[in-house]
Structures are given as C-alpha cells and as structure tokens.
Amino acid sequence: MQGPVDDETVRAASAGDEIAIARIDAAFRPRLEHQASQSGVPAEDGKDVVQDVLIDVFRQLRAGSFRYESAFGTWVYSIARNKIIEYWRKQGRLQRLHDGAQSTLPQAASSPEQAVIVAQALEMLPRREAVILVLSRQEGRTLEEIGQMVGLKKSRVDELLQSAKLKFAAIILTGREPPHIRPKDESE
C-alpha cells in the first residue's frame, strides 16, 4: 500500500520545510474536501473546515504530536473526523454527521466530458443491465419497481444491478469493456 506521503516528507514538514508542507497539503486537501462532503458539510463551509484541519495538522506536527505509531494518513483522518464532529456540534446538529455517513455522493452537475464518458460506459454495458443501473441510480426506482418494469424478480434485478455496477466501474477505470462482458444481444 503506497501512502500519500512518506515519513521523510512528514519529518521535513514537522521541521517547517515549506516544500514538504505544500506536498502534504496537496496530498490531503482533496481527501479532506471529499471527507467533509461525505460527512454532509455544505460546500460553503467545507473549505473552512478543511483549512482548519490542515492548520491543526501542521500545528500538531510542529508540536511533535505525531509519533509515527500509525500511518500519517490515519492520523490526519482522525483529526479531520474530530474537526467535523466539532463543526456539527457548533451547528447543534451532531446527528447530521451520522446521517452524513449514509449520504450519497455530491450531486454536482457533471462536465460534458464526464457525461460523454459515462454515456459511453453505459453504451458498453449489456442493454438490460444499463437500463437497470440507470433506473436504480438515476431514476431512484426500487428493485421491485424495476422488476415490474423489466419483468424480472427482485432478486434477479439485484443480481443484474450488482453486475452492472461492477462492469460500469471496470469500464470507467480501464476505459474498455471487461473481457467477461458479453455482447448486448446475449445479456441474459
């Protein structure tokens, strides 16, 4: 497992090395923004929360609080987690953090390029699996509803949906259809 930064960078940052600090900032800021977003922190507050976390990380690093007993990322994660709890406590809605754990990914509009990539990935899926994936994830239809629409049992719809997700992910990650995907007319 390759960590975001090595111990040498962490040691340099704790000694005040600007380049190391910038490297850690670059490695963890996107992760922290993602974490804040996943915890339900609104985008307008997210950047402030992330900034607070990074300030705290570097302050504690300089104070020698990180003892190299765990991975540096785990340590940063725990600081972030506490900051987010603190954020919600200030908002008086700590429960939101736990709800946030069930939250879905941000619903920001995708770029035209991203939309084309996703459309192409859906095209590469077996037609029925693509339809089931879209009905489930885009239209918010339940397995029962999809089953009624495509004339399949709920359990079969679930199987096809899981298969579609894995194939979709494989196409997105590799840029090509996985070898086990059969042609559209043999999707059953």
Added chain:
Amino acid sequence: MSRVSNATKRAWTESTYRESIVPYCFGDLDADERAAVERHLFECDGCWRTLQQLEGAVSSLRSDRRTSAGLLTPKVLVDVTLGERAAGPFQGHFGFAIAAAAGVAATHVVGIWTELGYSFDRFGGLAMWLSAAVLLGVFAAMLLVLRAMAARPVRQMLLTGIVGIAVVSAVLLASTAVLLPHEPTIQADIATRTAFAGFVKNVLLYFLPLMVVFVLLPFQAVVALECDVRQGKVNNVRSLLVSRFGFVPTGVVLVQPGVLGGLLAALAVLGIAGANYLLDAVRPGPFAGLFALALYVRMFCWFATAAIGVWWYAVRLDDIKRLLRLTAELNAGRG
C-alpha cells in the same frame, strides 16, 4: 445495505478495501464500512486514485440525465422487457405455447374416449393406441401452428393460424375416418351418431372453436401488440388498451379478455347442461361409467385450456399496459 460480508468486516485487507471502492461510490456500504473505507483513503494512494476516477462517473450517472438520454426511451425499455423474450421461440411465449398445445391435444384425446369409452370392450385397444398417436400428433401440430404464426408478419398471423388449424383438423379427421368405427358406439335413449361422426362433431363444434377463440386470438393479439410496441407505436397501443380507441393492426382481431371470460362462463353453463342431458339419456352398460368419466374429463380439459388462454391473455395485456404506463411516467419525469 452492506455489500461487504461479515467475514471481511472482521478482517479488512488491502484487497477488501480495493473491492469496497465500487460499493462505496454507489452508496452500498453501511456506516461502519464507509468509515473504514474513508479512513483507508487517507492511507492509500491507489484506492484514492481509483475513487477519484470512479466517483465523478458515479456522480455523473446519478445526477446527469444526459448520460442516459438514449437509454430510457420507450423503445429501448420495451426492447429490454419484450425484445429478449421475443428473440426466443414463439416470440417468447414458449410456456403458453406448450400449455395450449398440451391442453388442445389432451382435449382431442379425451374426445376419442368419449366416442369409444362406452364400447371399451370392443374398441379399447383402438382407443389406447389412437390416443397416443393423437396426443403426439395434435401436440406437435399445435406447436408448429403457433411457431408458424409467430414467424409470420403481424397481418398474416391470424390467417396463418386458422389455415394451420384447419389443415391439422382436416388431416386428423381424414386419418380417423379410416380408423374410427362407422357405427354407433354409445347406447342411449336419444339418436346417437357413429363414432367417427361423433368425433367430427367434437372437432368442429368443440375443438376448433377452442383453438381459434381461446388460443389463436389471444396469441396473435398479444404478439401483435408487443410487436407494435417494439416498433414504437406506443401511443396507439396505449390507446387500444386503455381507452380502446386506437387502430387495431391490420389482420389482427382484438377481443377484450373480459369478453372471452364472459363467453367462457356462458359456455361452461351450456357445457354442463349438455353433458347432463347426454348422461341422462345414456343407457346402462359395463363401460357407461368410463364414458361418463371421459365426458367430464373432456369438459375439464376444454375449459382448463380455454381458461389458461383467457388468463394468459389478461396477464399479458396487463403487462403491456403496465410497461407503457411506467415508460410514460419515466419520460414525463425526464421532460
């Protein structure tokens, strides 16, 4: 809903984390699993890169309907629902074809027993081997007729079926003409026909209407409507099935299932009355009981086959209606 097994929850490995990225992106992990993955993302560059690649795509899939613009059209939805089925034999209605052919064949077989059962002592052997031949012959012929119908263009489907059934019945009657006795085989207080004449009456009055009204009509209507829907004539099919003001495809006879059900109920009353009248007139004999049994079994086979046809017809039309309603809802929701 967790997609990670309990075993993996107890012992997360690098591989578990990697496999969890996809369900994480799709929101399929429970709170503890999500937290574990999120912590791991702070420790592992590989998984973080995977997440970055996938997260945007999943987010786009969730929120951007442009990604599926060509996917949730009525035509594609219908293709997905009906198209794969239509690729199979009998336009995907294999189960109905088998059930209908078996029912029709069984009805024909029992029809032989109603003619020969009373004189089983004389014609029992003939009844037995003829039953086997008729069962296989009618079953196979019925499947061939339905198969031929399914393979024809919609406008020729019903005609193909009627011609096919007429040929089957003609061949059957021509074969039985030389095999069935040309003498009365039932002793009754009313005038009885010869066995062959009785079988001809069975075929013409009972079996042909059964095949045409309760098998061919539902089959051709369902296949034709499904075909129209696949061809994009969604609005017309919706009008036909919902408001009943659409244009019936050329060559297709569209009868409402309720009408067929009502006809079946009326025929049931007539059939029971007719059977009782005949049984009252039959003189006692060593195999009169066998004759009575055959008569009731024939009625059962006939009505069961017709009921299957009506039930199947109603279910399939409901399926089409539901599909059209849901596709309309979806497309209304997508503007």
